[in-house]
Amino acid sequence: MTLEVRVSEPLTIMAVHAHPDDESIGTGGILARYADEGVRTILVTCTGGEVGEIADAAMATPDNLADIRERELRLACEILGVAHLELLGYRDSGMVGTPDNEHPRAFARTDLDQATGQLVALVRRYRPQVLVTYDENGFYGHPDHIQANRIAARAFRLSGDPSAYPEQSLEPWTPRKLYYTAVARSRMAQFGERLAAHGIEPPLGDQQGEGDADVPPFGTPDELVTTVVDVGPYVERKRRALWAHATQMGPNVFFAKMPPPLFAELFGQETFQRVESRVEAPVPEADLFAGLR
Ligand SMILES: [Zn+2]
Secondary structure, eight states, X not given: OXXXXXXXXXXXXXXXXXSTTHHHHHHHHHHHHXXXXXXXXXXXXXXXXXXXXXXXXXTOOTTTHHHHHHHHHHHHHHHHTOSEEEEEEEBOOOSTTSGGGGOTTBGGGSOHHHHHHHHHHXXXXXXXXXXXXXXXXXXXXOHHHHHHHHHHHXXXXXXXXXXXXXXXXXXXXXXXXXXXXOOBHHHHHHHHHHXXXXXXXXXXXXXXXXSOTTSOOXXXXXXXXXXXXXXXXXXXXXXXXXXXXXXXXXXXXXXXXXXXXXXXXXXXEEEEEEEEESSOXXXXXXXXXXXXX
8 A cells, every 4th residue: 555645635634523713722832833844724613602601691692692702713723823614504402411512513423425515525625734633532432523523533534545536526535544532531631630630620521431330431541542743832732722712711611720831831742542553653743744755
């Protein structure tokens, strides 16, 4: 199998996220860092975040929240140097078991082949070598995050297959590496301790996955984390990008309670599980483009 990267192909990363603000939380550091390194950064956001918070009633109403959040997202993209933002146009499905799950446009219940096709078309157009999304549990079980994982993993497999979605009339493109955002369980525990030391309650409360048989434990087993990217120099930009999502940053949100030095300490690294690689690159690695440049 020869999969030489053509010299003329610009290094490109595509991050696939469910809601506005997810890009900043999980991948804000790598988006900023790679943009600065001259990598083309593509963000795909699947829903409008219609079911999100409204930090202050003066900011938005449930009816215009998606419009406001799109503006916030565009500002975050500017801060992070995202080259292209693509919106898939689905509706936020809300947390599991809520009536928003049943909305006809809810992302989580959308036709998988159709949604995958949308992403395959974007992969074929932008030709990313690296694709990043959540793990199969969407990190914390949110149905839209799980759906984003499904379509990204399928697009990784299908984009290079000429028999998949031939009606698109786009040249097939085979991405080289697939990553899931991954926080090691040991790091989750440290994270909780550092927050507790500052009197801040951890964001996922007491449901850290223990004691509830239906919820897999949060975080990734340490041995599955393959890739640790230093984003220390970019952590302030990541913080600003996150804060651009002002409707989501009410005073009770744990991010809002974190003093900037603690934020820098806890978010100065972004960590990933390399799920597939079609290039030779030994793990552990410190760069999502290892083996590609
Ligand atoms: Zn989300």
